[in-house]
Amino acid sequence: MIALGKRTLVSTEEQKPVMAEESPDNQPMTRQRGERAFPRDDSNALATAHRTLRLWCDLFVRQPLERTGTLQTVPPSAPILVFEVLETDSSFRMAREKQTEQAPKSGPNFPPKSAQDAADKTDASDDDEDAAYYPMAICIQKSEIGIAMYKDVESVILVECVDVPHGKQTDILSEVVEQTSPTEMLLPVSLATNEKMVRILCADENGNVTRAHKVIKSKMWRYEDAIGKLCNQLCVTSIQGQESQHGVGLSFEKLCTLIPVERRSLVGALGALVSTVLMSTKVPDQRQQLVVHKLAHLGTAKHMRLDVSTQRALQIFSKDAHPNLLSGTGRAKEGYSLFALLDRTVTLPGRRCLRSWMQRPLLDGSQIQERLDAVEVFASIDGRDIAAQFRKSLRSVQDVGRVLAKMRKGTSRYPHWSGLRTAIVAVLEIKDSIIALCSRTRLPPLVENGWRSVRSDSLTQCLELLDVVNWTESKEMKLLVVHEGVNDDLDRARQIYDVLDSILNDRAHRILQGIPLLDEIRVEYIPQIGFLVALHKDTANEFIPDNWEFVFEQRGEAFYKEAHVCALDEEVGDIQSEILDLQNSIIREVEERVLQHEDHLLQAIDAVSVLDVLIAFAVVATDSNYSKPAVTADDVIVIKEGRHPLQEITVSSYIPNDTFVDDDNRVALITGPNSSGKSVYVKQVGVVRKLTRQPESCIVYLAHIGSFVPATAALVGLTDAIYSRIASRESASVMQSTMTIDLNQVGTMLRNATSRSLLLLDEFGKGTAFVDGLSLLVATLGDLQRKRSRVFATAHLFDAGSCGDVMKTIAEVQLYQMRIVVQDDHGRSAPQQGVDPFGIVPLFKLSPGCANSSYARLCAKKAGVPEPLTTRAAEVERCFRKGELLKKCSYTKTVASKAFRLCEEFLRVADWEKVDDEDLKSFRLFLAQL
Numbered sequence: 001m002i003a004l005g006k007r008t009l010v011s012t013e014e015q016k017p018v019m020a021e022e023s024p025d026n027q028p029m030t031r032q033r034g035e036r037a038f039p040r041d042d043s044n045a046l047a048t049a050h051r052t053l054r055l056w057c058d059l060f061v062r063q064p065l066e067r068t069g070t071l072q073t074v075p076p077s078a079p080i081l082v083f084e085v086l087e088t089d090s091s092f093r094m095a096r097e098k099q100t101e102q103a104p105k106s107g108p109n110f111p112p113k114s115a116q117d118a119a120d121k122t123d124a125s126d127d128d129e130d131a132a133y134y135p136m137a138i139c140i141q142k143s144e145i146g147i148a149m150y151k152d153v154e155s156v157i158l159v160e161c162v163d164v165p166h167g168k169q170t171d172i173l174s175e176v177v178e179q180t181s182p183t184e185m186l187l188p189v190s191l192a193t194n195e196k197m198v199r200i201l202c203a204d205e206n207g208n209v210t211r212a213h214k215v216i217k218s219k220m221w222r223y224e225d226a227i228g229k230l231c232n233q234l235c236v237t238s239i240q241g242q243e244s245q246h247g248v249g250l251s252f253e254k255l256c257t258l259i260p261v262e263r264r265s266l267v268g269a270l271g272a273l274v275s276t277v278l279m280s281t282k283v284p285d286q287r288q289q290l291v292v293h294k295l296a297h298l299g300t301a302k303h304m305r306l307d308v309s310t311q312r313a314l315q316i317f318s319k320d321a322h323p324n325l326l327s328g329t330g331r332a333k334e335g336y337s338l339f340a341l342l343d344r345t346v347t348l349p350g351r352r353c354l355r356s357w358m359q360r361p362l363l364d365g366s367q368i369q370e371r372l373d374a375v376e377v378f379a380s381i382d383g384r385d386i387a388a389q390f391r392k393s394l395r396s397v398q399d400v401g402r403v404l405a406k407m408r409k410g411t412s413r414y415p416h417w418s419g420l421r422t423a424i425v426a427v428l429e430i431k432d433s434i435i436a437l438c439s440r441t442r443l444p445p446l447v448e449n450g451w452r453s454v455r456s457d458s459l460t461q462c463l464e465l466l467d468v469v470n471w472t473e474s475k476e477m478k479l480l481v482v483h484e485g486v487n488d489d490l491d492r493a494r495q496i497y498d499v500l501d502s503i504l505n506d507r508a509h510r511i512l513q514g515i516p517l518l519d520e521i522r523v524e525y526i527p528q529i530g531f532l533v534a535l536h537k538d539t540a541n542e543f544i545p546d547n548w549e550f551v552f553e554q555r556g557e558a559f560y561k562e563a564h565v566c567a568l569d570e571e572v573g574d575i576q577s578e579i580l581d582l583q584n585s586i587i588r589e590v591e592e593r594v595l596q597h598e599d600h601l602l603q604a605i606d607a608v609s610v611l612d613v614l615i616a617f618a619v620v621a622t623d624s625n626y627s628k629p630a631v632t633a634d635d636v637i638v639i640k641e642g643r644h645p646l647q648e649i650t651v652s653s654y655i656p657n658d659t660f661v662d663d664d665n666r667v668a669l670i671t672g673p674n675s676s677g678k679s680v681y682v683k684q685v686g687v688v689r690k691l692t693r694q695p696e697s698c699i700v701y702l703a704h705i706g707s708f709v710p711a712t713a714a715l716v717g718l719t720d721a722i723y724s725r726i727a728s729r730e731s732a733s734v735m736q737s738t739m740t741i742d743l744n745q746v747g748t749m750l751r752n753a754t755s756r757s758l759l760l761l762d763e764f765g766k767g768t769a770f771v772d773g774l775s776l777l778v779a780t781l782g783d784l785q786r787k788r789s790r791v792f793a794t795a796h797l798f799d800a801g802s803c804g805d806v807m808k809t810i811a812e813v814q815l816y817q818m819r820i821v822v823q824d825d826h827g828r829s830a831p832q833q834g835v836d837p838f839g840i841v842p843l844f845k846l847s848p849g850c851a852n853s854s855y856a857r858l859c860a861k862k863a864g865v866p867e868p869l870t871t872r873a874a875e876v877e878r879c880f881r882k883g884e885l886l887k888k889c890s891y892t893k894t895v896a897s898k899a900f901r902l903c904e905e906f907l908r909v910a911d912w913e914k915v916d917d918e919d920l921k922s923f924r925l926f927l928a929q930l
Contacts (some may be wrong), residue, residue, distance in 0.1 A: 031893075132402075135214075135276060136182035138173065138191065138201070139221055139269040145169060147298065148273040149182055153352075155291075155408075155602060157273070159259055160298035161266035161313040171307070171748055174200050176300060178308050179359045186276055188221050216272045223264045226271020230255055234274050238598050239391050240296040258295050278491050291595075304361035304704050305721035305752070306552040309745050313726035313760070314338070314697060315646060316358055338698070341645055342707065344619045346391055348399040349605050350612025357613060361704035365718055368631050371614065371706025374444035376628055378618035379708070387615045389433065394612050396426035400605045404598055407591045414480050420594075421466045424459050427604045430611070431456055445616065449609040458600035465590050472804040482583050490582040497575050500525060507531075507564045517543045523565060527576035531565035534558070555733070617707045624649075625707035629699070629716050635716045635755065637661040637790065643710040644680050656711070657681055659699075665814055667781055667791040671851040672818030674859045676842040678782030678794040679726070681818070697722060697760055697792075719754075719790075723749040724760040739767035747782060755788035760795050779814060796854055817851040819843040856926050 107333075136149040147160045158180070164172050177185075185201050192198065192215040204215050219225055231250050237255060250258075261267060274290050311317065318335035334340045339358055345351045346501045362368050378387040398419030406412040437443055473481040484491055496503075508523040511533060515521070522534040534557050535544065548560040594601075604762040620626065624645070641656035661668075670678050699709045703716040725745045736744070742764060749759055764780065765773025777795060784791050821841040840855050857870045857877075879886045905926050909915055 002163050002246070002663035003897065006107050010395045023561065026838060029633065052127040120674050133280075134180070134182045135184040135186055135273065135280075136177070136180065136188040137269040137276070139188060139265040140169065140191065140270070141265040141268075144263065144265045145172065145715060146263060146267070146269035148182055148266070148269040149298070150273055150277050150292075152405050155293040155401065155404065155598065157270070157295045158298045159270060159290050159295065160300055161260065168751055170197065170200050171752055172300075173197075175305050176298070177201055178306065178311055179300075180298070181355075181359065183211060185211060186216050186272055186625040188272075189215060199568075205658040214276070216276060220272040220275045221268040222271075223267055227252070227255075227261070229271045229274055230267070231288050235289050235291040236293075236295050237291060238835060302363055302720060304363055304701075306359075306361070307723060307745075307748055309726070309748075310722050310724040310760075313724045314701065314722070316701070317355075336646065338645065339827075341359055341649075342616060342620055344616035345612045346395045347608060349397070349398045349401065350394070354613045354616065357705050361701060362706070363704070363718055363720060363728065365631050365633055368704060370444070370446040372628055372631070372708070374446045375621060375706065375708060377444050378615050379621045383618070384622065385435065387618055390430060390611060391615055393426050393430045393433070394608065394615075396422050397608050398423045398606075400601055404595065404601065407595055410591070412591065414474050414478055417466060417480060418471070418475070421463065421471075423605075424463055424466075424601075427454065427608060428459055430457060430608070432547060435924070444614075446465040447611060454604045454607055458615060459604060460598045460599065462594055462597050464833045465593050468586065468590055479581075480587055482586050483506070487582060487586055488587065490579065492580045493575055493582060495574060497579060498573070498643075500575065503568070504531075505573070507568060508533075508882070511562065511564050515543060515545070522852045524559070525568075525576075527574060530561075530574065531572070532559040533562055533565055544930055554906055611791045614706075615905060621708035624710065626710050629703040629709045629711070629714035631703055631716055631718065634714060634717050635663065637700065637758075638713075638715040639699055639709075639711050640714065641712040642714070645698055645702070645710045647680055648710065657844070666788060667785050667813045668793070668816055669781070669813055670792070670816045670818065670846070671796065672794075672795045673820055673840060673842070673851060673855040676818035676820055676844070676851075678818055680844075681792075681846060686897040695723070697758060700758055719758050720754055720756040721752065722758045722760070723753060724747065724762075725764050726760055726762040730750055733817050737767070742767055750780070750783060751791045753784060753787055754868065757789045759784060759789050759791045760793075761791065763796065764793065766796070785813065815848065815850050816846050818850045819847050820855075822855075 003835055015418050121194055133152040134149060136147065139146040143165060145164055147158075147162075149158045150156075151158070160176070162172060164725055187198070187201075192213065198213060202209055202211050204210050205883075231252055233733045234250050236250065236254075236258065239258070252261075255261060257271065278288055278290055306314075306316070315337045318337035319332040320335035325485060334343070339355065342358070343351060343354060345354055362371075377383045398698060400420060403412065403416040403420045403423075406416050431451055431454050434443065434448070438448055442448075468486050470481045481492065484494075504523045504525060506522055511519045511523065518535075518539065520536075520539075524531065524532050524534050529551075532551060533548070537553065537556050537558050544560065545562070548562045551559045553559070611800055637657040637659060638661075643654050643656050670681065672678050699711055699714055700716055701722060702709045703714065704719065707816050709716075723745075725742055746761070746764060753759055756840055759779070765775075765777045767773070768776075774795075777793070781791065781793060802878050820843060840858055857873050860873070861867070862868045876886060878884075905923065909919055909923070
């Protein structure tokens with residue numbers, strides 16, 4: 001006879017069990033300990049069984065137990081793992097672990113096919129920066145705008161309240177949204193019903209919705225309700241310390257130190273934000289409180305203003321859509337942009353910090369100088385080795401902010417814990433290196449001060465807390481495993497589970513002795529169900545005692561409850577679930593204790609991100625031969641041999657240009673032929689769109705984020721804003737003409753420009769009649785000159801006399817042109833007037849003066865436009881300039897005449913096989929002339 005003891009995991013996708021009422025041949029007795037069995041008179045027994053199994057599976061997969069010598073755990077959809085204890089006569093032997101061959105069914109409602117697949121999907125989403133939750137609430141009351149934004153990864157709330165005249169509200173909101181990149185907009189009904197406002201906040205310039213918006217009930221914006229919500233359900237650890245860990249909300253006095261509570265729009269926005277985040281986030285704390293690291297101000301007045309069109313025109317950021325984007329399976333990636341050029345960071349926090357710096361350039365000269373001094377140290381010959389050493393350690397720093405966010409929600413897993421541990425070890429290593437370096441040399445204050453505030457003792461305590469995990473077994477199983485000796489109850493339960501095979505075998509042997517007619521029997525343990533006796537269906541119908549209670553039938557086997565297994569239910573209990581519960585409680589307790597050090601962990605990651613970005617700037621400066629700019633409070637821009645950072649890497653040779661702007665040179669009007677480099681020059685002062693023009697804008701922008709600049713030397717005065725009229729993107733979703741789009745951009749410029757603003761106008765007025773466009777350009781330049789703004793404009797004004805007369809109406813306008821060399825048909829330099837040039841060679845050098853022609857026909861010829869068209873264009877231009885009557889031209893007749901002449905010349909030679917050199921040379925000359 002054979003007695004079997006078995007413990008197994010049951011898949012919810014297995015064959016459905018048959019209940020007692022479905023087996024009329026069985027007449028089970030009513031069991032006394034029926035709490036573990038399915039009552040045979042329950043009509044919902046099948047559904048109850050599956051709900052119980054699924055509940056266990058969910059719990060089991062979320063935090064399974066993996067230990068040497070215990071049952072290996074798998075998700076419910078994996079094949080069943082079976083442990084059997086076989087008894088032959090009086091000897092016992094352990095059968096090897098075997099895997100059933102029946103694979104589970106798959107379908108849209110089933111869990112992943114393997115635990116690793118689920119982990120891979122989750123890990124992929126964890127590393128996705130776009131998956132961050134950054135909601136922003138906006139409240140407008142009269143001329144007051146209240147803004148509140150929550151960042152879950154950084155665990156911070158950003159607030160701002162500004163007084164804006166009614167006509168400028170959309171401009172300010174558009175700039176704030178571009179600077180902060182929220183993932184969701186929270187709007188009151190009054191704003192949500194304003195289509196123009198929703199389009200500005202949630203759509204790109206083409207009218208495509210790029211972020212969601214949610215309408216928040218009016219009561220959540222009320223001042224009184226918001227004050228109560230903030231005092232009861234918002235905890236700020238940076239000012240409350242340990243109080244926030246015990247459910248103590250903000251007192252009204254502390255709230256007053258954080259925000260101006262008299263600003264009703266700001267309080268309303270913050271209250272609506274906290275309420276929405278609590279409703280949309282899994283907050284494990286039953287107190288329903290939002291715990292954040294700090295509450296800070298956006299400080300829009302402390303950062304350079306960049307409107308949407310300027311960011312796109314200067315290519316600060318650029319998204320390349322995935323080919324499968326329309327099908328919903330692809331993600332956009334960073335394209336050819338300044339961000340891609342400067343992104344030499346090696347950590348995710350560093351990449352986020354770089355994006356934040358580039359979205360919000362500084363206006364504080366001392367802060368800019370601190371960044372530049374730090375970059376200078378790491379870019380020096382001695383500092384490069386130090387930077388390389390730091391980068392090696394930085395590569396081990398994981399996204400700690402996201403790990404802590406997972407811990408706050410109670411969804412952290414082994415990869416998150418392992419990443420946190422690795423990051424802490426790397427941070428402590430960097431901290432020790434910085435302390436050692438400070439004793440030998442002087443590091444930049446921005447780096448030294450930031451790392452001196454990192455609490456090594458707090459990070460060491462976090463490491464000790466994390467060491468409750470058995471990292472060796474956890475790494476092997478990719479799941480969290482608690483060390484032995486951490487909890488006595490857990491160790492006792494594991495010991496029972498380790499000998500469960502022998503217990504099941506012993507009970508199976510006892511039951512078999514009481515029923516001599518049976519040759520084989522098996523005792524199984526199924527978590528959440530208990531201990532059961534399993535028999536083959538045919539055997540069960542013949543030999544089972546009447547006092548056995550039928551539970552269910554599956555795979556041709558019947559499962560019963562009887563006295564021995566009921567005793568196991570009482571003595572051992574649901575041991576697997578007990579182990580899981582104990583381990584989960586330990587893990588959760590460790591998470592809560594780690595979160596007590598959240599402030600110090602985030603402070604350390606802030607120091608890591610700043611160090612990562614500064615070293616990235618130094619690497620770019622070294623590789624691209626950038627120089628350190630001088631930043632001054634004087635209203636001046638001086639650039640020596642400036643280059644455009646994106647343009648220069650696309651050409652083999654880049655020709656630099658100088659720039660000078662002071663009180664006497666505020667407005668520069670640049671003319672020149674097509675493709676001569678006007679736009680690249682203007683944009684290199686700020687940054688570029690078409691990679692054939694304007695470098696100065698880029699240099700000014702880079703200096704304000706603390707980066708070295710592509711120039712031999714640069715003196716940059718503080719600039720409060722950069723506005724541009726460069727890019728005119730048309731779209732079917734935007735019901736505006738090209739000229740209307742241009743006028744909107746110039747309107748934003750005129751409303752917001754100051755004497756400290758840098759303005760870029762590329763061929764403004766080209767979308768309408770020449771006189772009308774010129775009139776608008778002159779009026780715009782005159783207004784900007786009165787505001788004392790710094791202006792770089794390009795235009796096609798090619799009559800020096802008339803251009804000078806027009807510009808006399810605007811004081812202090814300096815005329816420049818891009819130099820070119822005009823060639824005749826023999827490649828020799830020719831005068832620029834009085835000849836029909838064969839070609840032009842742009843020198844890409846700026847010089848005083850005004851260009852006299854665009855040489856558009858030469859550009860058209862170079863682009864492949866047929867010669868008859870360019871010849872006709874020359875005739876039309878000549879007649880237009882001389883006021884002559886233009887003759888009608890038939891291209892068909894001209895082509896036919898040429899064909900006739902070609903045939904005539906070809907037939908002139910009698911025998912082409914015997915043609916002499918003189919005739920062949922004459923025919924070639926004829927073809928060239930034709």
